[in-house]
Amino acid sequence: MDTAVKLNVDAPPMEERAFQQISGHRALDFLATLRDRHRVPVECLREPADLDRWLALAGFDLAVGSRPRDMRDAHDLREAINAVTRAVLAGAEPPAAALAALNRWAGEPPLAPQLGRGLDRRWSGARPVHAALAVIAREAVELLAGPERALIRECAAAPDCSRLYVDRSRGRRRRWCQMETCGSRAKMAAYRQRRSS
Numbered sequence: 001m002d003t004a005v006k007l008n009v010d011a012p013p014m015e016e017r018a019f020q021q022i023s024g025h026r027a028l029d030f031l032a033t034l035r036d037r038h039r040v041p042v043e044c045l046r047e048p049a050d051l052d053r054w055l056a057l058a059g060f061d062l063a064v065g066s067r068p069r070d071m072r073d074a075h076d077l078r079e080a081i082n083a084v085t086r087a088v089l090a091g092a093e094p095p096a097a098a099l100a101a102l103n104r105w106a107g108e109p110p111l112a113p114q115l116g117r118g119l120d121r122r123w124s125g126a127r128p129v130h131a132a133l134a135v136i137a138r139e140a141v142e143l144l145a146g147p148e149r150a151l152i153r154e155c156a157a158a159p160d161c162s163r164l165y166v167d168r169s170r171g172r173r174r175r176w177c178q179m180e181t182c183g184s185r186a187k188m189a190a191y192r193q194r195r196s197s
């Protein structure tokens with residue numbers, strides 16, 4: 001774990017929420033596996049089984065599981081994507097080290113689909129988890145270099161929530177990462193405030 005942040009290990013894991021694929025983009029969903037970024041961040045990718053579970057939820061049906069070294073790689077790539085994306089959101093230049101790390105990952109060999117004898121799809125590669133991370137890096141590059149870059153938002157519940165998402169809603173009016181959680185909490189708080197004033 002090479003992130004310089006202090007981790008809040010006492011916080012409830014809430015992995016289920018952190019692992020939900022609700023950002024509208026796999027690379028942004030990946031960022032949410034470190035939650036509470038504006039407070040004391042909580043690491044939700046703590047061991048290889050966590051990464052395996054996230055990869056499966058994100059649509060990677062890999063035959064081989066993560067190894068301990070994949071954890072460091074996953075954290076490294078995730079924080080590189082996060083640093084570059086947050087700089088983009090702030091209208092700032094991406095930090096050079098993060099940009100270099102993202103580009104290094106995007107240059108790694110990605111997963112390649114192979115057709116089995118039973119016409120089943122398999123993923124080639126000696127290190128499928130490494131290759132899956134390369135796919136995420138490539139998707140992050142496509143997002144940040146493409147027209148949807150302008151649609152990246154942070155949940156309006158920030159600093160309570162630090163989830164980023166792509167706003168593809170009609171009229172670009174999506175404010176929350178998820179209506180049922182952050183959205184309804186904010187509406188409830190506004191309602192209570194109206195009643196008490």
Ligand SMILES: [Zn+2]
Nearest residue numbers: 155161177182
């Ligand atoms: Zn949110």
